[in-house]
Amino acid sequence: MKKFYSNGKLLLTGEYVVLDGAKALAIPTKYGQSLSIAETDTNHIKWQSLDHKGNVWFKSDLLLNTDRFLATSQKDETTQTLVKLLSEANKLNPSFLAGTKGLKVTSKLDFPRNWGLGSSSTLINNIAQWAGVDAYQLLWNAFSGSGYDIACAQHDHPIIYQLKDKMPHVEKTLFDPTFKDRLYFVHLNEKQNSREGIAHYRKAKALLAPFIQQIDEVTEQFIKSRSLNDLKMAIELHERLIADLVKLPTVKERLFPDYFGSIKSLGAWGGDFVLATGDETTTNYFKEKGFHTVIPYKDMVL
Structure with a gap:
């Protein structure tokens, strides 16, 4: 076999x-x-x-x-x-x-x-x-x-x-943040439906060059984050850049506007998992909102 x-x-x-x-x-x-x-x-x-x-x-x-x-x-x-x-x-x-x-x-x-x-x-x-x-x-x-x-x-x-x-x-690359116990993956209870985002993205292709350069820089910020605050700043910048590009609200604006931490869509916007910064109250927050699959970073990442 x-x-x-x-x-x-x-x-x-x-x-x-x-x-x-x-x-x-x-x-x-x-x-x-x-x-x-x-x-x-x-x-x-x-x-x-x-x-x-x-x-x-x-x-x-x-x-x-x-x-x-x-x-x-x-x-x-x-x-x-x-x-x-x-x-x-x-x-x-x-x-x-x-x-x-x-x-x-x-x-x-x-x-x-x-x-x-x-x-x-x-x-x-x-x-x-x-x-x-x-x-x-x-x-x-x-x-x-x-x-x-x-x-x-x-x-x-x-x-x-x-x-x-x-x-x-x-x-x-080395991405093993010392603060990974403050990171969580939350499933949004649905498969991604990325058609709307992709349609806007295709319309914006003529303007891509500056976006790509900025996303490259934010990717480096992610990797070089030395504190949770560093990562939160990178997340929020990345979310705003992509929101402007695909003409859609961020996942935090759409679903979790009262959450205290930062939240980032992963992959095309619209479903599957998001990355959330948080603390010991994070799991309860999302479960109370109806999102019961909350996985600590260390339990997800190889």
Whole structure:
């Protein structure tokens, strides 16, 4: 049996503008996704995906042909996405699965599917490892994105991620704040719906150059923060810059205007996790507001 594993991800800085070359601070999480592959004699790929509790949330039976993968009956979006990923991996490495009679494949998440920690990126990176292909190329051939999530899947430490001439550049960085016991990740009870923000962002592209330079500087401020107050200043500056760019209110303005600490959206605005500075009262504050998933920094970050 072959086994692969990829880390989940969180984007601390550079949302939106990472697509256009800004420096982004990203961190791999303790949560990720595994993939195990066992050979069979069935002439099929029997695929099942398990959630963090071990329950099957997706099953598919793909006919293993000489040069393509065919869903025998399922035409749902998840099956078609899986077929596309396997087909693109096969294009990148034509020897992928050559001579294979059949397979039982199991993927398993460490985190709830609605957390937004990279259920897709961890799957893509696992399939790329299995197929012996470049994970960034697999991502871009099958879908789109900056690729920072692939970098997190592959690295066990905080990184600065940047696209240069459409090529990924990953730099290990030291981001282990002494005040991390004052940092919390809060789930907003919904998956991100970033369409509105992306639409405004695309309209603003002609004005990007100064924004990118400012976000690069704020990313450096994050990394160099020596106190909680330093980080709070960086968070508030970053939130204001992106709010001006995408023409949306900050998450604090929208949901938590009475919160005493600083709050930062992570990734595209609209859902998933936020980063909050706080203290021993933070968990109760968010739970009283109906947000029950509050994870201390040390319990989330790899």
